[in-house]
Amino acid sequence: ETGVTQSPTHLIKTRGQQVTLRCSSQSGHNTVSWYQQALGQGPQFIFQYYREEENGRGNFPPRFSGLQFPNYSSELNVNALELDDSALYLCASILRGSGTANTEAFFGQGTRLTVV
Amino acid sequence: AQSVTQLDSHVSVSEGTPVLLRCNYSSSYSPSLFWYVQHPNKGLQLLLKYTSAATLVKGINGFEAEFKKSETSFHLTKPSAHMSDAAEYFCVNSGTYKYIFGTGTRLKVLA
Numbered sequence: 001e002t003g004v005t006q007s008p009t010h011l012i013k014t015r016g017q018q019v020t021l022r023c024s025s026q027s028g029h030n031t032v033s034w035y036q037q038a039l040g041q042g043p044q045f046i047f048q049y050y051r052e053e054e055n056g057r058g059n060f061p062p063r064f065s066g067l068q069f070p071n072y073s074s075e076l077n078v079n080a081l082e083l084d085d086s087a088l089y090l091c092a093s094i095l096r097g098s099g100t101a102n103t104e105a106f107f108g109q110g111t112r113l114t115v116v
Numbered sequence: 117a118q119s120v121t122q123l124d125s126h127v128s129v130s131e132g133t134p135v136l137l138r139c140n141y142s143s144s145y146s147p148s149l150f151w152y153v154q155h156p157n158k159g160l161q162l163l164l165k166y167t168s169a170a171t172l173v174k175g176i177n178g179f180e181a182e183f184k185k186s187e188t189s190f191h192l193t194k195p196s197a198h199m200s201d202a203a204e205y206f207c208v209n210s211g212t213y214k215y216i217f218g219t220g221t222r223l224k225v226l227a
Contacts, residue, residue, distance in 0.1 A: 004159075033214065042206055042217035043160075056213035090159060092215070104150070105215060107160040
């Protein structure tokens with residue numbers, strides 16, 4: 001177990017709805033990243049939060065948004081859900097300080113989102 | 117730009133025989149490379165990481181990987197496969213603030 005927990009584990013939503021996924025990072029970790037893993041593919045980077053601010057974003061539209069809270073937990077929000085948003089969403093927790101850009105990430109078990 | 121290419125989408129081996137999962141990387145600077153494993157309906161578990169300290173990296177569960185700059189490769193090996201090794205394996209290159217994943221190699225272990 002990595003100490004990174006995600007909720008819920010599974011979720012079914014209807015196209016056009018909005019969804020919020022949650023992640024509790026490993027104790028002491030100040031950085032959270034979110035990834036989307038479509039079936040049969042590798043995870044794709046959505047965005048990253050460091051000390052409550054977004055500091056990197058992948059090729060995802062603005063309807064994918066996030067938050068990081070003072071305790072470093074995080075939320076991923078997706079508006080106007082589309083069928084192609086069906087995927088496993090992974091949260092990764094990292095301890096990042098100055099000059100330690102490439103450090104090991106600890107992943108949660110993921111949230112399986114199905115859009116119908 | 118950072119990238120990785122996993123050369124095999126599927127690998128099948130018999131239990132007790134060696135495992136080789138191939139990964140090539142591209143990097144505009146000294147890379148940080150990782151191998152992660154994902155069992156069905158599970159999250160990602162770190163097997164090992166390369167961060168320039170040593171070219172031969174030993175990981176968990178008997179896995180190791182060798183960093184070869186001349187070949188831009190970071191292949192994952194294990195001397196003897198076990199049934200529990202059956203899973204999806206991802207080679208990862210770390211960018212400034214994100215991980216770049218390969219497309220994955222599904223390892224099948226035959227009894």
